[in-house]
Amino acid sequence: MSVIEYDVIVIGAGAAGLTAAAWLAEQKLRVALVTAGEPTACLSTGCIDVCSRSDQPLHGIAGLPDEHPFHRVSPETLKQALEDFRRMMADMDMPYEGTLEENRLVLSAIGTFKTTCLVPATMHASPQSDEEKIHLITFTGLKDFYPGYLLSRLRNASFSSYDAGVSTTMGIAAHFEDRAFLETFLLWLERQNIREDKIAFPAVLGLESSSFVLNQIESRLERPVFEIPTLPPSMPGRRLFNVMKDHLRRRGGVIYWNWPVVGVEKSGRQIEAVTTEAQGRPNSLNARAFILATGSFVGGGLYANRDRIVEKVFNLPVFAPENRDDWFEQDYFSMNHGIGQAGIPVDEAFCPQGSPWNNIFVCGSILARTETLKNGCGHGFAIATGRAAARSCLERLK
Amino acid sequence: MTFEHCIRCTICVENCPVFRVQPEFPGPKQAGPDAQRFRIGREKSIDDWVLLCSQCKRCEMACPCGVEPAQIILRVQQRYGMEHPHSPAHLLFANNYYLSALGSMTAPLANRIAATKIGKKILGQMGIATYIPFPKFSFKTLSGEKKTRSRGNRKVAFFYGCFINFYRPDIGRKIIRMLQSFQINVVLPPQVCCGLPALGNGNLALARTFAQKNVASLSNYIDAGYDIVYTCTSCGLCLLQDYQGILEIPEAKKIAENSYDLHEYLLKLIAEREISPVFREVNRSLAYHIPCHLRALKIGYPAADLMKRIPGLDVAILDDACCGLSGSYGFKKTNEAAACELGARAVSLIRKTGAEAIVADCGSCRMQLSGLSTMDAFDPAEILCESLGIRNKK
Ligand SMILES: Cc1cc2nc3c(=O)[nH]c(=O)nc-3n(C[C@H](O)[C@H](O)[C@H](O)COP(=O)(O)OP(=O)(O)OC[C@H]3O[C@@H](n4cnc5c(N)ncnc54)[C@H](O)[C@@H]3O)c2cc1C
Numbered sequence A: 001m002s003v004i005e006y007d008v009i010v011i012g013a014g015a016a017g018l019t020a021a022a023w024l025a026e027q028k029l030r031v032a033l034v035t036a037g038e039p040t041a042c043l044s045t046g047c048i049d050v051c052s053r054s055d056q057p058l059h060g061i062a063g064l065p066d067e068h069p070f071h072r073v074s075p076e077t078l079k080q081a082l083e084d085f086r087r088m089m090a091d092m093d094m095p096y097e098g099t100l101e102e103n104r105l106v107l108s109a110i111g112t113f114k115t116t117c118l119v120p121a122t123m124h125a126s127p128q129s130d131e132e133k134i135h136l137i138t139f140t141g142l143k144d145f146y147p148g149y150l151l152s153r154l155r156n157a158s159f160s161s162y163d164a165g166v167s168t169t170m171g172i173a174a175h176f177e178d179r180a181f182l183e184t185f186l187l188w189l190e191r192q193n194i195r196e197d198k199i200a201f202p203a204v205l206g207l208e209s210s211s212f213v214l215n216q217i218e219s220r221l222e223r224p225v226f227e228i229p230t231l232p233p234s235m236p237g238r239r240l241f242n243v244m245k246d247h248l249r250r251r252g253g254v255i256y257w258n259w260p261v262v263g264v265e266k267s268g269r270q271i272e273a274v275t276t277e278a279q280g281r282p283n284s285l286n287a288r289a290f291i292l293a294t295g296s297f298v299g300g301g302l303y304a305n306r307d308r309i310v311e312k313v314f315n316l317p318v319f320a321p322e323n324r325d326d327w328f329e330q331d332y333f334s335m336n337h338g339i340g341q342a343g344i345p346v347d348e349a350f351c352p353q354g355s356p357w358n359n360i361f362v363c364g365s366i367l368a369r370t371e372t373l374k375n376g377c378g379h380g381f382a383i384a385t386g387r388a389a390a391r392s393c394l395e396r397l398k
Numbered sequence B: 001m002t003f004e005h006c007i008r009c010t011i012c013v014e015n016c017p018v019f020r021v022q023p024e025f026p027g028p029k030q031a032g033p034d035a036q037r038f039r040i041g042r043e044k045s046i047d048d049w050v051l052l053c054s055q056c057k058r059c060e061m062a063c064p065c066g067v068e069p070a071q072i073i074l075r076v077q078q079r080y081g082m083e084h085p086h087s088p089a090h091l092l093f094a095n096n097y098y099l100s101a102l103g104s105m106t107a108p109l110a111n112r113i114a115a116t117k118i119g120k121k122i123l124g125q126m127g128i129a130t131y132i133p134f135p136k137f138s139f140k141t142l143s144g145e146k147k148t149r150s151r152g153n154r155k156v157a158f159f160y161g162c163f164i165n166f167y168r169p170d171i172g173r174k175i176i177r178m179l180q181s182f183q184i185n186v187v188l189p190p191q192v193c194c195g196l197p198a199l200g201n202g203n204l205a206l207a208r209t210f211a212q213k214n215v216a217s218l219s220n221y222i223d224a225g226y227d228i229v230y231t232c233t234s235c236g237l238c239l240l241q242d243y244q245g246i247l248e249i250p251e252a253k254k255i256a257e258n259s260y261d262l263h264e265y266l267l268k269l270i271a272e273r274e275i276s277p278v279f280r281e282v283n284r285s286l287a288y289h290i291p292c293h294l295r296a297l298k299i300g301y302p303a304a305d306l307m308k309r310i311p312g313l314d315v316a317i318l319d320d321a322c323c324g325l326s327g328s329y330g331f332k333k334t335n336e337a338a339a340c341e342l343g344a345r346a347v348s349l350i351r352k353t354g355a356e357a358i359v360a361d362c363g364s365c366r367m368q369l370s371g372l373s374t375m376d377a378f379d380p381a382e383i384l385c386e387s388l389g390i391r392n393k394k
């Protein structure tokens, strides 16, 4: 028996779980989110991939195989979910740009282009071809960011380098939160006599105040500025996570950190509580319904044994290619590894198929046949299914 | 140790407050799982930068793979402490308990000396930072309090911790009155420092001595039907986590199973319908700074749940920033700059909320935040008492 009884407990703090929890909290339900750790969003570019396999996300979705879980989300729900996402991010001073009609390109740290749907305002000016005239600012000793890659692929680019006194993305981003540092930096930047049309930065322009920092640079240098996403630690990914998390809290949701679910309490066809091992004694939380958003293998929702793939919280039936030989292709870098299909198959209401429980809803990359990599169904898919599963959960609770 | 499970995602690094501001510290990933592969039992440890970790545990709370970098580092810190001589500041803070006892016995004098220029200079030479005022010793400690009893059949043994005992016994007295107002029997079991300061300063043997004493005492009370209630979240974490973990105290599991955070305990009694407090209006807007160690306890934010029930009270929850003091960490000269910078960030987040005062469970967080911001900082229990109309006798 737990101290507080919630209406819904969401498991997992990824894009899917945070979306579902915030929406339910907005509907005035008592919502708690429990999470083992921080999600894959923190490792990401912060861009919202909806379906990157085609130039147009909606076409891309239409072209997905019939069994793909994206077909379980109605076009209205998808649109609403992304619109709400954009509104929320704008309200929290981290606006996103882009539409469901068209995908766009974002310059990556190795000079290639990534296809995505919504981008943070700090990447809005990212070039759409390798012809654009770009001046790249890099930082002395910055780890994991090599201007050489970019310069070799962009035809009209040059660079200069600033010594920020630290050599990590996190450290530099923290410096940009300091007005005095920013001012010194701006003066230096003005002295560089940059001729190119746009100025590029590795994504280190602040932690909480990226919009402000970007505006300051743009207005002083009078031309568009954009960030290039880096390898993790990725600041745009962290900003996305931080804002989504703050939003949930403002809506009244409660978050339990460091709370890996290790067991459940059940009765009849209902899950009654989830439990964790909290410093020596089991700690449980009760709710009327549960939303599973624990992600795929990286997020920790799925685990592969030698012969079988297991879902770690409720031990739900998992779909995976029958034959273990079909889990992997020969080519390591292939986007087509069969194991990408592994996950939880659900019905129209996002309830797990073939499971005895009737108060569990599933969303995000743990859904069977998502194939995040192959289809480019990233955060956008997580946000859309998070919203759809939450809605269906609300209907069940009424 | 699960360092093999690290997928090198760097999420812990992003969450490490020290890494943010202290370039010499390579961060939890390198100091923890990465370096662990190269640490061999036979060789003396040379990585003195492990001492820069403040044991805030934020890395552990963020890691998606359950790696626990802070635990790995804590063990290396203890080993380092065993293999190298301790600095005066480390020795001093490890023995904080004895010193505080002395300070309290001689409170008027000790407080005056600590506040003078000469006093500060002496502290400085010992490697102790004085950027925020040193806490004032209280002459009447809580442990000197007479036994207090009421009629109920719930029995609580109160683990009040050093901060309340030596510096703010008034808060301790209020907590006791509050529990008694619910017809709970409260006793003050014999207790010493939980041992965390000793651990934090690389003094495993001393920490173990403290732990054994506490466990022996508390265990008796548990056998006699008492629940243990603690109020300092760092004492709590040490009691629950370190006694079973690094200190390997045989009866620690029993302690963990029967110890509760004060607010967690009140919520439990409310849920079990044993008590039903009537909260009266409190017109305040507060910024609730969540201590890192409260988060690490995995019990949610019970004081926030209680304060939510107080009419008129506006509480903004802040759990992204470490106050930077981390017990005695920030009091060391070597860490002063880092502690100040982190504190400044925490304060700026607090100011953004527009709150008029701070509330935090941990005494040292309060000391740091009110010292840097000159705002009032309360224990959540003080706010509850205000709402319940519980005051100390003059
Ligand atoms: C390195 C990397 C980069 C990426 N870059 C992009 C990008 O740029 N753009 C994009 O759109 N997509 C990107 N993606 C894909 C995208 O991150 C995911 O598809 C999507 O965000 C999945 O979100 P989710 O909520 O389903 O799960 P996840 O983000 O995987 O989150 C799962 C959560 O569940 C928690 N959890 C797991 N098990 C338990 C348990 N037992 N108890 C409690 N909690 C648990 C985890 O701690 C975590 O918080 C990237 C993925 C990776 C791995």
Ligand code: SF4
Pocket (backbone or CB within 6 Å): B005, B006, B007, B008, B009, B010, B011, B012, B013, B028, B029, B033, B062, B063, B064, B065, B066, B067, B068, B069
């Ligand atoms: S310790 Fe955990 S958070 Fe840190 S890099 Fe390894 S897996 Fe990631």
Ligand code: SF4
Pocket (backbone or CB within 6 Å): B015, B016, B017, B018, B019, B027, B028, B052, B053, B054, B055, B056, B057, B058, B059, B060, B069, B070, B073
């Ligand atoms: S315990 Fe805190 S200071 Fe130490 S490595 Fe982890 S996050 Fe950093």
